[in-house]
Amino acid sequence: MAATEAAMASSSLSLETDTAPVLESAGTAAATAAISPATAAGATTEDPDTKSAMANKLLSLNGVFAVHKPKGPTSAELLNRLKEKLLAEAGMPLPKCNKRKKQTFKIGHGGTLDSAAKGVLVVGVGRGTKMLTSMLSGTKRYIATGELGKATDTLDSTGKVTEEKPYDKITQEDIEGILQKFTGNIMQVPPLYSALKKDGQRLSTLMKRGEAVEAKPARPVTVYSISLQKFQPPFFTLDVECGGGFYIRSLVSDIGKELSSCANVLELTRTKQGPFTLEDHALPEEKWTIDDIAQALELCSSLLPEETGLKKPKPEEPKEEKEESKEQALSCECVSLNEVKVEENVIQTC
Template identity: 35%
Template sequence: MLPASDAPPFSLADGALFLVDKPQGWTSFDVVNKVRYRIRKKLGVKKFKVGHAGTLDPMATGLLNICVGKWTKRLGELEGLDKSYTGTIQLGASTPSYDAETDPDAEYPTAHIDLAALRTAAAELTGPIQQVPPMYSALKVDGQPLYKRARRGETIEVKPRPVTVHHFDLENFTGTSVDFSIGCSKGTYIRSLAHDLGRAVGSGGYLTALRRTEVGPYHIDTAWQLEELLAAIDPEA
């Protein structure tokens, strides 16, 4: 497994892996572009390879694995690793994007829901399952990302895909929201699990918070804050 770079000096051209705590509101590509710009300025070059292994939605925070230099050729080693998340699901409503990035499009009752019912539903969503990705996703169908079709108001049939949910644990149920921790395989959409959980208990559900805590052996506790990493790459910038 690739060793993470946790202290300068970094072997930027030869290759390095940076674990970054992605800020909320940033896209994964925003982080990549920021790191690339700082490295280019440090090395005095016009082009430099930087890539990430596993997209996080703008609303989400947490562990983003970034390879630079020659190690971008090894991104595939990281993309297939299992991942772990924590977050919060709002019950009683649904949104087109399955998270808080879009406004609710329907409301549902919640008085009949208790933690036992939620945990039973979560158990049914655990193990090898067939999952339908959300329409608001970067998954391409016929060469176009689904989110672009969704923004045009198009609705198309999205085929379910096999994923594995290793565990789906719930706690801190308030009556209208519940916190969770999830371990899952590559390609699992946590937004879809939130949506499916709400539907399984006769209500709606969507994500209001999501944080990636682990990718394979890599943990958020050892990740760089973005501004600290940028300063470590080039303290004089």
């Protein structure tokens, strides 16, 4: 500690975070080496003009792209992780809620994936958040692995087993023979553990509290194609292409019942949403950078129909207003769109 103080005193440096560069002097190397890792993490040698340029580039991002969601986090948690990485790269502080302050940066996702699921998650930034609604009505494709013989309260492997039935007599031909019943325009009862709401609260939240929840009535959904990819009892793998509002967990559960048994989802991967595919368009976390997202937005803009194109940006604000805005904390709006009643499920947070 004494060595640290001596080194810093001899160099006459004032180490600051985020916006101020470390001045070059004969004692700089000694001072940098002597300070604690925590202090070093807060210091930066980056030119403030570079930080300003990155911040401006972040705020100029507009459009829709896709990220690769892993198993574990919820879609909202993943969006927050993405937001924090971008703000950190731009050298901008995390926003604080202030409804009076003009929103300057918007980010949102369209089409929630369960925490146990992985795959394509569509994200909108800037004016692109207004395009997320169209993503919900587009087609989606999933690879789902079901487990015969067990039913759970969540309809997937994360829930409590509520029923067990034999499955040893079920054959591959049996499964293939009933898939036609789940193709086309069909009626489907949504899971109790879902983002659907009752009295303004999600059914999944009410269920976790132990409150009694009635199942929502069956509603029309569309399955464009469904095929059996693999059958190794008790597991079976499906390739499903469907429209908005469709629940794979309900499908797998219904298939189990149709086979005089029961079933739950063991693994679920969304491989496609709208024009975005997991293989070609979904950015892994190591590419969640401002430059990589800018490139992805440029690529993805060619995938979207012309009628969903972004409007021209408003005229630039005067230079003096720009300079003033650099000194202000960034305001941020996060938008989350669920599969139903989109207009009622816009969530604004900071």
